[in-house]
Amino acid sequence: MTDNPNQALVDLHINPDLARQILAGFIRSELFRVGIHKAILGLSGGVDSALACVLAVEALGPGNVVAVRMPYRTSSQESLDHANMVADKLGIDTLTIPITEMADALIARCPEMDNTRRGNIMARCRMIVLYDLSAEHHGLVVGTGNKTEILLGYSTLFGDSACALNPLGDLYKTQVRQLSRDLGVPEVIVAKPPTADLFTGQTDEGDLGYTYASVDPLLYLLVDERYSIPDCIAAGYEQGFVERVVERIRRNQFKRMLPPIAKLTNRTVGYDFLYLRDWGT
């Protein structure tokens, strides 16, 4: 099911120099235009945050990137080591702020809660730490969510998806991996199975039920090339797989939007009060 016989039809390869230039420029622009020179970034030990960190350092210099490791007691030592590996390579200091105490204070109220609830609590604890550091260091939180995650809704609302700007959000996971390799992220980090590391043995691909390598070309056809479901099936994708992915994209639209406001007046934020965030800058 997940082996895509037509994968060769989709070329997700991107030009690394052009991507780096545009994305580092984006980080620089979004910070400098509001008088901010520091980025706050959660460094998990995974490839997404490693790449975001590389781009932030390129944009701002190593002295202006505050990278923080936020382990929970079940987090793997390997994740912490890999975060250090990235920081050492980039010449940046890391902070370590464990979230065990704050997460467990809530989890203890309901010890039988499932892994999804626990994971969401951890992701939201990390968000609180990052936004507190944002205030402390006068920096903006740089997001690490990629296009695959955003489309599939594989994130915690107001948790790991919370950020001030997101340089990776238009790159599929496959492209994050390629760009990471091209920009020198250690191979051990790029090659390992992606994991949210919310509980022992968790992997993204285990949670999703398919691999990034199989779903990214399908997402590209559906989203970028506007293929219909029959078009995708005709292109060699298994019907059930296509339908599951399409439904997952639809069901997670709420994670990609601000909450809807009930319209009452003639001019309502979100509907007919329309300005870019960069208004005036």
Added chain:
Amino acid sequence: MLPPTLLYSHFYWLINTTYRRAGGMRYNSKMTEIHISLAQINTVLGDLSANLKKHMEYIDQAVKKAADLIVFPELSLTGYVLQDLAPTVACKPLANDPVFGPLIEASRKIDIVVGFVDEDDRHRFYISQAYLSRGQVAHVHHKVYLPTYGLFDEGRFFAWGDEIRAFDTRFGRVGMLICEDFWHASPPYLLWLDGADLLLFSSASPGRGLTREPRLESARWVEHINRAYASLFTSFVVHTNRVGYEDGLHFWGGSTIFNPDGGLVAQAPYHEEALVLATVDLGCLHRTRARLPLLRDERTSLVNAELNRIVNKG
């Protein structure tokens, strides 16, 4: 924000000192060359005074380099994704307007093409490009094609222009178009038939289409069609695109000048501010059209008859 860099085209070689005075004007009706500067700037979204200040700095630099003409990008005085800012940044191309006053005054030293939001007497708002020369407003073009698809939403906020007209300048007859205007083939074609030999295009083109190639698909497309217009219309095609970011959109720059042979005369760098100076040799029009009489042979009556048939057949 990157400091402006000053680049010289390697074609910047034909300087006829008998015609030229630094910072001055040339009124010779038989000009054989034009020194064009492409002002590839970033803008502050919705801040007219900050943008005007940058315009005056670039104009000053261009005058010091003895340029005859400076071309700014689309909406260069306002920024691009204006949305509800559109009515608040509108201005009038009049000498007593606080924004246009200094620009019109500066046009006594150099011809200026500038992008702005024009509010007409009945309070319709247009994406506009003004040509200023000799202390006068020589022409204002209202964008006739407002992209309202994909990432674009211009039709929601702006009125559609309804004229495509060439106009006379001290360099000969000129036509101006704004971004989506020249994604359609008919506006450049009409300007060509209306006598324009120098096409001045301005854009705020958001970059999109990242592939394995070193150039974005949007850049490839725009350069491709501008080279094609220069070749098909045996005319000069000058294109100034902006740079910088507005939220997640980035503008890729890469401003160009193509000659009537479709040859690249000058190109600004991608992604960074620049003031590029290049010399356009108007003698190229004579040589190319002597060799390739596409304009002479263009059958406008046939086009007109067929267009009438096509338009009226339903």
